Amino acid sequence: MLLKPINIYATVGMWSEVAKVRKAMDDKRVVKKPGLSWIEIKRKVHIFLVGDKSHPKSYEIHNFLGKLSRRIKEEGYVPDTNFVLHDVEEEQKEQNLSDHSKKLAVALGIISTPSGTPIKVFKNLRTCVDCHKAIKFISKIVQRRIIVRDSNRFHSSESGSCSCGDYW
Known part of the structure; x- marks a missing residue:
């Protein structure tokens, strides 16, 4: 499979090899x-x-995520940019992470439902490390249970911890 070499090459910063594999693809x-x-x-x-701006509440979602991002950083969250597999500057990597589809869906859930309502999000692929970490912080700050069903399992984050015990 061609996708695995892309991830391997990108993880170690071999961007010319990434380009070759992408061209082959x-x-x-x-x-x-x-x-x-x-x-x-x-x-x-x-x-x-990822980066979706087509939703009718896109402005509200991104605005809320910006505020939420600042709050979770104050609580100790540090974006894990090791898994941004693109040759871009660190600041752009953080921006790419903040626009992940799961974070957008969670933000919509929070701004569209009454306080205390559990948020239930579904993901077609496996949850990335950074999103997993961020969702735990978000659950603590907004005092909500956030349930994410990814391609492998359910993750139920509440008060800053996840039901998977950080093993997935």
């Missing part, structure tokens, strides 16, 4: 399955891709 018309997250609110499903 393009030549062979291999398409990577996009990561997406969704949440159901009032019987309506809201779907997000």
Whole structure:
């Protein structure tokens, strides 16, 4: 599979090799399955891709996420940029992480439901390390139970800890 070498090369900063593999993928018309997250609110499903700005509440979602990001950093959260597999500056890596689809779905859930309501998000791929860590901090700050069903298991974060015990 061509995707594994991309991740391996990118993790160690071999960007020219990443480019070669991506070109080979393009030549062979291999398409990577996009990561997406969704949440159901009032019987309506809201779907997000990374960096999504197409939602009618996009401005509110991104504004809320910005405020939330500052609060979780004050609580000790440090973005884990080791898993941003693109050759960009550190600041851009942090921005890329803040726009992950799961964080967008969680933010919509928080701003669209009454305080205390559990947030339930679904993810078509495995949860990334940074999102897992951020969701735990978010659950503590907003005092909500945040349940995420990814491709491997359920994660139920509450008061800053996850049901998986940080093993997934």
